[in-house]
Amino acid sequence: MPLTDTAIRNAKPGEKSIKLFDERGLYLEVAPSGGKWWRFKYRFNGKEKRLSLGVYSDVNLKEARDRRDAARKLLANGIDPSENRKAQKSARTDRAANSFEVVAREWFAKHSPNWASSHASKIIQRLEKDVFPWIGGKPIAEITSPELLTVLRRIENRGALDTVHRAHQNCGQVFRYGVATGRCDRDPSSDLRGALAPAKHKNFASITEPAAVGGLLRAIDGFNGTLVVQSALKLAPLFFVRPGELRKAEWAQFDLDKGEWRYFVTKTKSEHLVPLATQAVAILKELQALTGTRQYVFPGRAPKKPMSEAAINAALRRMGYDTKTEITGHGFRAMARTILHQELDVKPEVIEHQLAHRVPDALGTAYNRTKFLKERRTMMQQWADYLDKCKAGAEIIPLHGHTA
Numbered sequence: 001m002p003l004t005d006t007a008i009r010n011a012k013p014g015e016k017s018i019k020l021f022d023e024r025g026l027y028l029e030v031a032p033s034g035g036k037w038w039r040f041k042y043r044f045n046g047k048e049k050r051l052s053l054g055v056y057s058d059v060n061l062k063e064a065r066d067r068r069d070a071a072r073k074l075l076a077n078g079i080d081p082s083e084n085r086k087a088q089k090s091a092r093t094d095r096a097a098n099s100f101e102v103v104a105r106e107w108f109a110k111h112s113p114n115w116a117s118s119h120a121s122k123i124i125q126r127l128e129k130d131v132f133p134w135i136g137g138k139p140i141a142e143i144t145s146p147e148l149l150t151v152l153r154r155i156e157n158r159g160a161l162d163t164v165h166r167a168h169q170n171c172g173q174v175f176r177y178g179v180a181t182g183r184c185d186r187d188p189s190s191d192l193r194g195a196l197a198p199a200k201h202k203n204f205a206s207i208t209e210p211a212a213v214g215g216l217l218r219a220i221d222g223f224n225g226t227l228v229v230q231s232a233l234k235l236a237p238l239f240f241v242r243p244g245e246l247r248k249a250e251w252a253q254f255d256l257d258k259g260e261w262r263y264f265v266t267k268t269k270s271e272h273l274v275p276l277a278t279q280a281v282a283i284l285k286e287l288q289a290l291t292g293t294r295q296y297v298f299p300g301r302a303p304k305k306p307m308s309e310a311a312i313n314a315a316l317r318r319m320g321y322d323t324k325t326e327i328t329g330h331g332f333r334a335m336a337r338t339i340l341h342q343e344l345d346v347k348p349e350v351i352e353h354q355l356a357h358r359v360p361d362a363l364g365t366a367y368n369r370t371k372f373l374k375e376r377r378t379m380m381q382q383w384a385d386y387l388d389k390c391k392a393g394a395e396i397i398p399l400h401g402h403t404a
Helices: 005-010 061-076 081-097 100-114 117-130 145-157 161-180 188-192 210-221 227-239 243-247 278-291 311-318 331-342 348-354 373-392
Strands: 018-021 026-030 036-044 047-056 260-265 270-275
Touching: 026 061, 036 061, 036 081, 047 061, 047 081, 061 081, 100 117, 100 161, 117 145, 117 161, 145 161, 145 188, 161 188, 210 227, 210 331, 210 373, 227 243, 227 278, 227 311, 227 331, 227 373, 243 311, 270 373, 278 373, 331 348, 331 373, 348 373
Parallel strands: none
Antiparallel strands: 018 026, 026 036, 036 047, 260 270
16 A cells, blocks of 8 residues: 555654555655654666655655656666666766866966966966865866857956957866866867957056156165165166066075076066166165165065055155056056157167067977077166266167257
8 A cells, every 4th residue: 555644754763664555666664763754665687776756844755656657767778777877976076176276276277286376376266266166166178169258248248358369268278278187078168259348458657758767766766665676676677677576586586696587487487687887786786785685675564575566656656657648666667668669769679679578489489588689788888877877867769850
């Protein structure tokens, strides 16, 4: 006789497990503790087997019968319900192990040691904030182009156009890593080319008018701050390297007798050489008396760490400059590039090599740290002398019809 809800509710535990049978292999097992478990008894390949269908009352009588019927359909197709359940559980485990977030973090762990810490931090924060909450838990192989586009549209809709393109690029890198490691078959991000609004690139604020440059240099000389930050401000226009490269400069990289600074450029993954003008050597020798026993030329408040990445811009603001519209730490590069070419008639390829940009030559090879070295040594001294004249307010004779 089939079971009823009333019979199930009224079933009392005994000293041993009690079995209350329904139909077609379904029964309820009542444990001595009072727990009630649904079971399905069946035979497969001549062997009697059991399949758990859940706990009463989480699974009621109707639901238990539905689960039994589903198991019987598998049997009718020659499939063992127990083995099918194990296979499904294994598949779920594999899906979780191959989620987008799991693969992305594996990709990040593999590649981030070769990146600058600030660059690595921006990438993982971008993924954690804008990507993982939406598709992080989804199996990477099941993510479609429209699903990824929906994620990217959220970023685009808040006006973060540069961020959305960087997120698109990072997701593509993760998908391609997933393809390479056998977790997915293709990169759906490649289907989205042209689907996003173009990024509006902004140039770093800079001063390129000689008279205004002189005013800035005089303001730096009058800066009322620490010798470390003032020295960094004085050297920024002389070196015109990237701000991160300047603040992380180490004494071990300098040879003041030879007038050279050699270091590795993380962005281009290449060695770089900065010839030092006599003015730069003088500034460094003065600072060496203060920080020469430390690792970093410009140490921060924590002696074993470099100064903050915000230090230069903060100092410029203290001097009254707007770092959004007038000058930033990065703007010294544009200052040098513009004036060296327009006012001092230096060849663009020489300037680009000193800026540590990748410049293909006639042979197709990338940046060579020693290329144009003689010209670059001359240029760096000429540049320092020019800045001294600007600072002194001397008459600057333009070479291409520009007025001072």
